[in-house]
Structure formats: C-alpha cells, structure tokens
Amino acid sequence: MAKLNINGKVRDVQVEADTPLLWAIREQAGLTGTKYGCGVAQCGACSVHINGELRRSCSIPVGSVKATDRIVTIEGLAAHSSHPVQKAWAALDVPQCGYCQSGQIMAAAALLKKNPQPSDKDVDEAMTNICRCGTYQRIRAAVHMAAEDKRVKS
Amino acid sequence: MKSLSRRKFIIHSGMVGGGLALGMKIPFIENAEAKTAGAEVNAWVVVNPDNTCVIRIARSEMGQGTITGLAQLVAEELECDWKKVSTEQVTAGQNLARKRVWGEMGTGGSRGIRISQDYVRRGGAIARVMLLQAAAEQWKVPVDELSVADGVITHAASKRKTTYGGVAAAAAKLTPPDPKSIQLKDPKDWKIAGKPLQRLDTADKLNGSKVFSIDLKLPGMLHAAIKQCPVFGGKLASFDEAKITGRPGVKRAVKVNDAAVAVVADTWWRAKSALEALPVVWDEGAGASESSAIIAERLRGGLAAVDEPFAGWREGDAPKAIQGAARKVEAVYSTPFLAHATMEPMNCTAKVTADRVEVWAPTQNAEATLAAASEESGLPIGQAEVYKLDLGGGFGRRGGTQDYTRQAVAIAKQFPGVPVKLIWSREEDMQHDFFRPISQCRLSAGVDESGKLTGLHMRISGQSINAFLNPSIIKDRRDMRQVQGLYKDPGDAQFGYTMPNLLIEYAMRNTTVPVGPWRGVNTNQNAVYLECFMDEVARAAGADPLEFRRALMSDKPKHLAVLNAAAAKAGWGQPLPAGVHRGIAQFMGYGSYSAAVAEVSVDASSGKVSVHRMVLALDCGHAVNPGQIAAQVEGSVAYGLSATLYGECTVDKGRMVQSNFHDYPILRLAEMPKVETVIVPSYDFWGGVGEPTISVVAPAVLNAIHTATGKPVRSLPLKNVKLA
Numbered sequence: 001m002a003k004l005n006i007n008g009k010v011r012d013v014q015v016e017a018d019t020p021l022l023w024a025i026r027e028q029a030g031l032t033g034t035k036y037g038c039g040v041a042q043c044g045a046c047s048v049h050i051n052g053e054l055r056r057s058c059s060i061p062v063g064s065v066k067a068t069d070r071i072v073t074i075e076g077l078a079a080h081s082s083h084p085v086q087k088a089w090a091a092l093d094v095p096q097c098g099y100c101q102s103g104q105i106m107a108a109a110a111l112l113k114k115n116p117q118p119s120d121k122d123v124d125e126a127m128t129n130i131c132r133c134g135t136y137q138r139i140r141a142a143v144h145m146a147a148e149d150k151r152v153k154s
Numbered sequence: 155m156k157s158l159s160r161r162k163f164i165i166h167s168g169m170v171g172g173g174l175a176l177g178m179k180i181p182f183i184e185n186a187e188a189k190t191a192g193a194e195v196n197a198w199v200v201v202n203p204d205n206t207c208v209i210r211i212a213r214s215e216m217g218q219g220t221i222t223g224l225a226q227l228v229a230e231e232l233e234c235d236w237k238k239v240s241t242e243q244v245t246a247g248q249n250l251a252r253k254r255v256w257g258e259m260g261t262g263g264s265r266g267i268r269i270s271q272d273y274v275r276r277g278g279a280i281a282r283v284m285l286l287q288a289a290a291e292q293w294k295v296p297v298d299e300l301s302v303a304d305g306v307i308t309h310a311a312s313k314r315k316t317t318y319g320g321v322a323a324a325a326a327k328l329t330p331p332d333p334k335s336i337q338l339k340d341p342k343d344w345k346i347a348g349k350p351l352q353r354l355d356t357a358d359k360l361n362g363s364k365v366f367s368i369d370l371k372l373p374g375m376l377h378a379a380i381k382q383c384p385v386f387g388g389k390l391a392s393f394d395e396a397k398i399t400g401r402p403g404v405k406r407a408v409k410v411n412d413a414a415v416a417v418v419a420d421t422w423w424r425a426k427s428a429l430e431a432l433p434v435v436w437d438e439g440a441g442a443s444e445s446s447a448i449i450a451e452r453l454r455g456g457l458a459a460v461d462e463p464f465a466g467w468r469e470g471d472a473p474k475a476i477q478g479a480a481r482k483v484e485a486v487y488s489t490p491f492l493a494h495a496t497m498e499p500m501n502c503t504a505k506v507t508a509d510r511v512e513v514w515a516p517t518q519n520a521e522a523t524l525a526a527a528s529e530e531s532g533l534p535i536g537q538a539e540v541y542k543l544d545l546g547g548g549f550g551r552r553g554g555t556q557d558y559t560r561q562a563v564a565i566a567k568q569f570p571g572v573p574v575k576l577i578w579s580r581e582e583d584m585q586h587d588f589f590r591p592i593s594q595c596r597l598s599a600g601v602d603e604s605g606k607l608t609g610l611h612m613r614i615s616g617q618s619i620n621a622f623l624n625p626s627i628i629k630d631r632r633d634m635r636q637v638q639g640l641y642k643d644p645g646d647a648q649f650g651y652t653m654p655n656l657l658i659e660y661a662m663r664n665t666t667v668p669v670g671p672w673r674g675v676n677t678n679q680n681a682v683y684l685e686c687f688m689d690e691v692a693r694a695a696g697a698d699p700l701e702f703r704r705a706l707m708s709d710k711p712k713h714l715a716v717l718n719a720a721a722a723k724a725g726w727g728q729p730l731p732a733g734v735h736r737g738i739a740q741f742m743g744y745g746s747y748s749a750a751v752a753e754v755s756v757d758a759s760s761g762k763v764s765v766h767r768m769v770l771a772l773d774c775g776h777a778v779n780p781g782q783i784a785a786q787v788e789g790s791v792a793y794g795l796s797a798t799l800y801g802e803c804t805v806d807k808g809r810m811v812q813s814n815f816h817d818y819p820i821l822r823l824a825e826m827p828k829v830e831t832v833i834v835p836s837y838d839f840w841g842g843v844g845e846p847t848i849s850v851v852a853p854a855v856l857n858a859i860h861t862a863t864g865k866p867v868r869s870l871p872l873k874n875v876k877l878a
Binding site: 015016018019020023026027028030031032033034035036037038039040042043045073074075077081086089090093094095096097098099100101102105123124125127128129130131132133134135136137138139140 | 216217218219352353355356357358359360361362363364365366368369371377402421422423424427495496497498499544545546547548549577579580781782785788789790791792793814815816820821822823824826828829
C-alpha cells in the first residue's frame, strides 16, 4: 500500500514496495501512456517527471516515492496536447509507431524547462531515449521548434 | 468519430478516456442493432450523414504510415473531403466472413501499398460512382451531367447540390459497377495522393491515449509472464509451483506448450516477480552445444564447398575469367544474427470459451493470427476473431509466426472465459526472436589491364529463413530468397550491374537459431557484400567508386538514375571538410531502387566513427506520400546504422547471449546523421518504401570508412572492429 500523487491526484495503490513505479502507474493508476520498454532504465520509454525532474520510472521502486512527490505522466503534461513540445511533434509528424513518443515528449519537455534555448549539442546530451522507428531527425527539429514556440510566447 | 457511435465496443469505456475525442480507433465487432448512422457504400467506404467518410484499412499500421497512404489512395478516387476522412481497421474474422473482400491483410515485404493500391483505388472509385448514381436517380438526371468535388455533388444545369452524406444511404442500396469497368485516375491528376499530407494517426500518440496491445484492459483480465527454454530446441522439464503459491495476486503457474512456463497473476508485475522466483528445470537437448564459433566454422565450410547444390545464377564463366585476369581481388565478409527489438515487446491478449476464441494482438498478419488462434484453441476458424491493434514497431518480427499469439491462447485455454494478457519481458523478447540470419560471403573478381571488371564470383554461406519457416518451398537446398537483391530478373530485387562473367551462389548452412525476416531481410547482408566489394575492386582498378559502378550500369537505367541522383545531391567529388570522407552504394529490393552517399569521419586516436550526413535516393515508382516516404528513409537510416555500429547477437551454449539494450545497443539521437531524401519517382511501376533503402545504409558507411582509413571493413558490427 502506498500513496502516489500522479498528475495532481493522490491515489492509494495496492502494491508491494519493490514494485517499479512504472507498473504502479500502468497497472494500479491505469495510466498506460507511460510505456514498458526494457525495465533497466536503458530506453526511456517509461520517462516521467518527479518533482519536475526527468526520471525513468521502470527503475524506481514505489517504496522510495513519497506521497508528497509530484509525479507527472504524459497524460498530465498539458490539457488538450497543448504543450509546445506536443504541438511541435504534431506539426512535424514526428511519431511513427508512437510507442516511445510519450517518453521522448516527457524528455523534451524536461529539457526545455531547464534549458529553453538548447543547442544541438544540448539536445544530443539530453535526448537519450531509444526510438526503433528512427524518428530522431524529426525529434531534433521538433525540440527546436518547441523552443522557438516557448520563446515567442514568453 | 461518428462512425464509432454505431459500434458496440467490447472494451469497457473507462479505458478509452480522452482517446475518442482525438480519433483513437479500437478494433470493433459488428453490431447489427447499432448500425444506424453511417451507410456502408462498399467494403472500403462508409459515409456518415454529416459527410464524414470512414475508410476501411486491412493492412497493419506499425509506424510506416500505411493507414494514411492507403486512405489517400481511396480518398483520391472517392473525391471526398480529406479533412473529413477517418479510418477503421477491419478484423480478420470479418474478412473471412466476407470472403476476403478486403484482400490479404499481411503487412510485410513493403507490400502494404504497392500490392493493394489497385483494388483500394477501385474501391474508392466504385463508391464514388455509386454515390453519383444515387444523386442522379434522386434528381432524375443523367449521371454524366453531375460533377463532384470534396464530397459535394453538383448538377450545374439545375444548380442543384447535395453531399455524399445526403445520398449515401441510397447509394448503399445500388448494385456496384464491375471493378474492371472503372477507369482510374492518371497519377498526374492526383490531388490527395502523391502529396506530403500529414499522418491521420498522430494525435493520440502525443498524449498517452493511444492503446497499443500491451495497454489493453478488459474486465476481469489476468496477466501472464512467460519464460521460454533458453536453449533453442529445448523443452520444459518441470517447475515447482509450490514455491510461489501464496505470493500476492498469483493464480497459477502453467505449462505453455512444450518449451515454456508462465505465471498468471492479477497484475503483470506480480506475475513476473513470481516467475523469477519459480524453480524451473529445462531439458536443454542437443541444441545446447551450439555456439557462435561452431556456427562460424560451419559457414566457412559453405564458402569452401564444391560438391553440393547452390542457389544462384551465372553468366559466362566467372571462375575462369578471374583465374586468367591481370589482377585478382578476393575478400571474405561476414554479418551476424540480429534481433528486431521492437519497442513494444511481444504481447497478446486471449480469451477462450467453449465455443469462441478472441485475440487482441499487435500483428503484421491478422489472418495468420486468426489461424494461429483457431489452431491453438482447437476451435474452427469461423469461431475465432482477432482484433488487431496498431503495433509498437514490427520490422518483420510480428508476421506469420505468431508464437506469442499461440502462447497467449495456450495460457488462456487454462482459464476458460477469462481474458489473459501475456507480455514478454525485454529479455524474453531479445532472446527468443526470429533473428536476422547469419551469413558469410567470399567474393573474388578479375580486373584486366585497362581496369575493367572481367568477372565476379559471390559465394554466400549462411542460414536460410525459408528452411526454418517454410521448408517445403525449398527444392534441393536451392533457396533463392537468400540471394535477394542479386537476382537476374528485373522487377523485384535485380542485380544492378552487367558484366560478361558472373557467378552467384548460395550454400545453405543452418543453425539451431530461429530466423525470420528483419526489415530489408537478405538485401541487408547482400548489399554489404556486393557494394563494399565493388569499392574494393574499384580501388584495385584505380577507379573512382562512382565511375566504376556507372560503367557497369548502362543497361540498368533505373539503378543508374538513383545512383546518379544520390551522387548529385551529395555533391560527389566536391570538397569536404578535413577528415570527412564519402562512401556510396546502390541496391534494389522490394521493387524499388535505392542509393546512398554517406559522409563519415573516423577519429584517428579512438577509432570512433561519426556519420555526419546521409543522402538517400529512392525510386519507388509512384510516391503516394513523399513526407512519409522521407520518414521511412530516415527510419531506415537509424535502423541500418544501429545494425552497422552495434547490432550483434551471439550464441553460447545454445542460447542467445544478449538480453537487453545494455548489451544490444541501439543508435541514439546524438549519433543520428542529417538525412536527406531524394525521391526519384519514375511513375511507371509500384515499388515498396519501408524496406528498400535500409540495404544501402551500411555499405555506404563502410565504404566511407574504407576511404577514411584505407582499410576495408569486412565484418559487422563496427563495435568489434579496431579502426585506429
């Protein structure tokens, strides 16, 4: 039994303490936008934000998450897919199969929050999630487009 | 989304959340009572009263954009409003019940669009004819006085207008015209097809609402984790279920056919945790002695073999020409086993009752899934149904074999009436793939005093996909599929050069490892062998690699045109920054012509390879969506570069060594080159798009490395090759 604050809602989840946060999010909270890809923090498909930091939820035991920790999943990133990253992803037709894109979008959103004007090198260093369809070129362009969008708005 | 209102979902509404508002599609079952709003004009087209058009799609979507491309082709002939188009997947059971009105559903071999383009365009055109006829009958005017644009029908003489939505119900009652009577549009008149339109299936991939098969939720569902015998060909001997009874949520441990055990629990994580605690004994069998070293030796035997049947073909007498040549060039190349590693691991949900089996699966071949579900359940195929969900990657892994479907049904049979979702761990996924087959190739060539190629001999030795998956089609060990891309005949995967003496041979050498098609299949390995060796021969002849190729391609104009297009766009021969070198390659597969130029640097001290830019040219005949073609080309570069740099599965004690992304690394964004796509459509054939260009990625990069270091790379992956 644990209390998790996911997307602003505090939920009681009935799991063993060593259950990875990913599986509590998917199986107890029922939020399946966060994906299982490797289980060993290699691929980033399970990326979420915890207190604003990008984290790979497959390798965080629920027992180490406090009820006050603010977990944000792809479902809670922005209402109506209105985050600049989501808009840029749509404009550039980034996704192919789409399976890794929740994690990619969460990684890009976390990057832009810390670094609103990332260079190509910054993007290279921050965006380490695996995409097997090979959408990397469009991801790079979309991160820059989203940065531009944020700049225009701010 | 009106089309969804007439469907009764078997999936409880809680799971779809905001997805409905964003255009998410869930495979449906027919519900006659609910079928009121839209009119099915024909099998491909449903028109709703509000003029939205639902286009039915039979092929699987795994990221390659086939939904959008096929819808463009139907909509082009239908003359509907593209902004009002949505799509709907048909099920394999419906296709069977309606005598395969939607044709084949299998999605592999880059065939989704090129094989279905004719009948889906006719489907759209027939619907248009019927809709116009209905309007003509309503207005009592000759149909040829009507015109249509964007789903609005106009009778100019009487200034009357109606819409597809207004006449669809009447049109649905008409007898459709003979498909052969339909005159399809000339592609040069296309307004929707041929344009780089945005994909129809992006919105729900941006906010987590898209439901992949792995995400499916059904009422009362149980979850299964599986462990398969690590040794290929081995069997399950026993397991000690008592050791996991009483663990939270665990229902049972069950045998799955001969070679696997599964734990079923109330959640997947509990099932997986219990499975890890379950003592299992395997009967490893004879396969336990297989290893990479033994396989390599076996393949070398195939390179040297003299007295056995070879697949292949010949022109003139290559061995004699090479023997007598002024200069001889020889090399042996090798490529490893590779895993597909789709981002969504293998999974399948099954529900079996006394008289029905239902399966929800990511599948590239829903009809094969249907057959597998029927066979495994023991129920007639008419009592089976498959709900196909869009795949989290396919790349050839989820085609005809359907191992995960069989397993899910075998497990669900032991829980009658209860849906059970089986998910493979990444480790199971990587170690129980149908791997890209391993092979080696010995090449020799003769060059005369003037630098002209006088003869070429390629001897490939390696594992046959057909021998593993479809042995009955191989006659006398001659499996021509393994020489894909080196064929004599034009049309599909033709050898791109003409020379007086040529000998291509394939010696079959099989292993215990399961093998199957992997994006590009055998074009990948064969392009590395041929195209890297062509560079070696060009060097021996003192010729520029591009000019050397051109001289051999004068009667292969389409091969030559893409080679020239890639070279021109890349600026072949133009100066490059210091330390950057170019490599070039061309190849044919899946009915399409590809060429690539890579710009690469190799760090002199570390040997690290950086691929800066790749230009790829493709002639796929007709280009249905240039934006999505570019996306497929970009993706093929990433998939091909992952294999070139890192991809390798090795065998020890009969099992695969690599188990996850830490020891099977995948290209990341930082390593992605700038990719430029040049589409060179010749508009006189229909070629594939998803696979053709991957074959030229590795050889273009390897040829650039050869130029950079002065040494050929003859063995993949590059992580094993010392370049400094």
